[in-house]
Amino acid sequence: MEEHRHVTIYDIAERLNLATSTISRALKDHHSISDKTIKKVKQTAKEMGFVPNTLAAGLRGNKSRTIGILIPTITQPFLSSLISGIEITAQKSDYTVIIMQSHDSYEMEVDLAKSLYSNRVSGVICSLAMETKDTSHFHQFSNNNIPLVFVDRVPRDYDTFRVVINNYLAGYKATKHLIEQGCKRIAHLTAGSEFGTLYNERKRGYMDALAEHDLAIEDDLIVVLKHMTYEEGVKACNQLFDLKTPPDGLFAPGDILAVSAVQTAKKRGVKVPEELAVIGFNDDPISEIIEPNISTITHPAEKMGKAAAELIIKNLKSVKEEDAKEITFLNTQVVVRESSKRI
Amino acid sequence: MEEHRHVTIYDIAERLNLATSTISRALKDHHSISDKTIKKVKQTAKEMGFVPNTLAAGLRGNKSRTIGILIPTITQPFLSSLISGIEITAQKSDYTVIIMQSHDSYEMEVDLAKSLYSNRVSGVICSLAMETKDTSHFHQFSNNNIPLVFVDRVPRDYDTFRVVINNYLAGYKATKHLIEQGCKRIAHLTAGSEFGTLYNERKRGYMDALAEHDLAIEDDLIVVLKHMTYEEGVKACNQLFDLKTPPDGLFAPGDILAVSAVQTAKKRGVKVPEELAVIGFNDDPISEIIEPNISTITHPAEKMGKAAAELIIKNLKSVKEEDAKEITFLNTQVVVRESSKRI
DNA sequence: TATTTTAGCACAACCGATTGCAAGAGGCAA
DNA sequence: TTGCCTCTTGCAATCGGTTGTGCTAAAATA
Structure with missing residues (x-):
């Protein structure tokens, strides 16, 4: 296997009897270089297989x-x-x-x-x-x-x-949608408050939507997850279904969670959406494919x-x-x- | 906003009255540098907030x-x-x-x-x-x-x-599985032969499995797609269902295609797996979630x-x-x- | 004590492109 | 012919580590 060394502007300069500065400028159409030279340089560069070294350029310019x-x-x-x-x-x-x-x-x-x-x-x-x-x-x-x-x-x-x-607004809209569908006891999955504002905002939207429609905010219906995974979603849903009066709606702040809810419901004979209306979040591809299709919030x-x-x-x-x-x-x-x- | 300039080994060298070469070597535990110096250099580097410039190192070593x-x-x-x-x-x-x-x-x-x-x-x-x-x-x-x-x-x-x-073997195994399930007319989606070996290998496996079990290879049952997308999958499946004698099995070399098949079948009232057994490829998350779950080939x-x-x-x-x-x-x-x- | 060895560090070239400044060539007016 | 200007191009420093070679002083050996 032959060993080419990388072609540099020095090589081009030598071949054309020009300075490296001229090569450098010619290659980027600097105005102070004549068209003739520019053409010649570019031509030669192509012939020699020159590929600029971004490391060198980056080092020089510190970017x-x-x-x-x-x-x-x-x-x-x-x-x-x-x-x-x-x-x-x-x-x-x-x-x-x-x-x-x-x-x-x-x-x-x-x-x-x-x-x-x-x-x-x-x-x-x-x-x-x-x-x-x-x-x-x-x-x-x-x-x-x-x-x-x-x-x-x-x-x-x-x-x-x-x-x-706007996670707050999104949470609000999701919840409001469920309310409009007639849900009275809407559950919500969320992450611990220590995990930044994202889930808290969605939760705030959820709570405000409830409050605005005179629905009680029940602690039982808000399940805090450690991780937003399918498995924890299943666990949380089972917990919700085991309540004396289980929820009739669920706002899951992620489609994977919504999927886990839909599937858990199915397994337990809970009908979606009749007995449990579910809305997810993100509009993951999966939400369109599972049956029933999952309502969701787009996340562009x-x-x-x-x-x-x-x-x-x-x-x-x-x-x-x-x-x-x-x-x-x-x-x-x-x-x-x-x-x-x-x- | 204060403007820090990046801290370099030169800065460290100056501060410690050492040569840059010594700093460079000390930072990578070179054996020719005393432990005392190494410790001192590393300490100072940390204090000064030194972060090596990978561009410089890369340029020098050309990697x-x-x-x-x-x-x-x-x-x-x-x-x-x-x-x-x-x-x-x-x-x-x-x-x-x-x-x-x-x-x-x-x-x-x-x-x-x-x-x-x-x-x-x-x-x-x-x-x-x-x-x-x-x-x-x-x-x-x-x-x-x-x-x-x-x-x-x-x-x-x-x-x-x-x-x-081993795409050939995978195609073979997938097809054989369908045969073992009793399928007699197994369809296959594939890409044009100009698109490299991958799909061709799977198709070869498919064909060999058929041949080995004395099943005819029918051109009608092999649909060539331009792109492996959901939409083309739907089109292809409809085409297959429209055949005088439609297939009773389908090997789709991708789960998205399998999903499209399952859903198209459902829409047209074709029962999966009873009337059409489907196997996909890749073991995408979706294959576990759709109903019916899709059999597939793992792709690690x-x-x-x-x-x-x-x-x-x-x-x-x-x-x-x-x-x-x-x-x-x-x-x-x-x-x-x-x-x-x-x- | 004289001499060899080795540890520890410094010098300086190098990687390849960029760029401010200098300078040479050619054109034009005075 | 001289002076000035414009157009092109060259010189050389620079970015920040890396590394082969060389030097010095201390340690080891004769």
Whole structure:
């Protein structure tokens, strides 16, 4: 196997008897280089198989045209769509995407943040780990003018960009939908309050919707889960069905949970939606396929990814314009399907 | 906002009155540096908030401790699990993962390959785009001793690492299972022959299983799809159901297709599995949730990702040992669920 | 005590692209 | 012919670690 060494601008310079600076400029159509030279250089570069070394360019400019993504896991449909949106947008502007999974561990998140910094990423998009309470490991970005965008699972108090949906409103809308379908005892699954604002907001929406319609908020009907998994969903649902007066509606803040509810109900002979109306969250592909189809709240993952990436890229161009670190709210919609349709 | 400049080994060297070489070596426990110095350097580095610049290191050594992933899309469950496996393994060895989506376009794949090379990735893991026939854009890696591993959708004739399942055997097993359930007219969906070996192998297995059991291979029962999507699956199934003598079994080389079959059957009043036994492929989450549950063939995505990443990392250590570019076959299993259970 | 060995550290080149500044060539007006 | 300006191109420093080689002083050996 022959050993090519990488072709550099030095090689091109030598071949054409020009300075490397000229090559460098010619390759990016710098105005101070004559068209003749530009054409010649590009031609030769192609002939010689020149591929620029982004490491060198990055080192010199101390920026790498790289967007770092730090998320709990990529296998969740929401997150993989998010990444996809980021990657598509990044690609258009010639940015590269690097991905790291925290697996919801605070410790890993801290390590990986350092690793991203070490890679001199141009910007960071992050959805926080479940465990994370302290966010000081992100200061290294803020302090060094590296744009930082939190998505979906965002910290409550951090002055930076945030791309989210209005979880409160979404929770409210979901619950209201169930109420409109005639539900009187609506259950809700949620995460411990220590896990950031996301689930709390949805819960607030849930509670406000109940209150607004003069429905009692019963502690029995609110089940706190440790993890938002199918298994815990099943457990929670069984617990709910075992109540003296079981719920007639359920707002699950995730489609996997909604699926677990639908299936548990089926197993126990509880009819959906007649005896239990269910609405999920996220509009995962699965919600459209299971029977009955699950009503849900859209969660525009890819759009959020695109928005986040655009924020970074835009912000990199117009350096620190000190525009307030805005919060981008994307819209959600109630998708009514069979699992909640009573009327 | 205060502007920190990045702390470098020069800063540490100055502070401690040592040479940068000493700092560099001390930070990686080089044997020629005294323990005292090492301790002192590490201590100071931490105090000053030093974070190594991987770009600089990469430039010098012409390797970036980065694994490039080039796949059609990350939103498919199989592929996102694959990435997850790669990322987990990479993280353990302190490698970074960069991701690019070809969206099944040959042109993009060529571009992105160049981009990966431009980033001086240490290794590449790729699952080919549907469109790709010519693979010469990967020569740049092979020619420069950059380990290249193809996964799942691999080229037929490229001397490099490949991590795959035995698609022939899997197709055979799937079909045989249907035969054992009493199916006599087994249909099969497949992709055009120009799309690499993957679907062809499954089809070969299908055909051999039929032949072995003295079942006729009928062209009518083999539907060639342009894309392996839900919509095309529905179309294909309708076409099959419209036959004078419709099939009584279906081997779909993907769970999404199997889902489309099950749902189309339901819509048309065809009973699954009684009138049509269905088996899918991949063991996507969805196959366990839809009703009836779909029998399927496991496709160990995460394991394949890990195997691929390990191949790269291992190969990077023991430089070009010229061990034949092995093919790693991972096992698959038939998972029998309701959609095909007749006996 | 003289000499060899070794531990510990410094020097400086290097990786490859970028960019501010300098300078040479050619054109044009005075 | 001289001077000035514009257009092109070259020089050289720079980004921040890495590493082969060389030097010095202390430790080990004769």
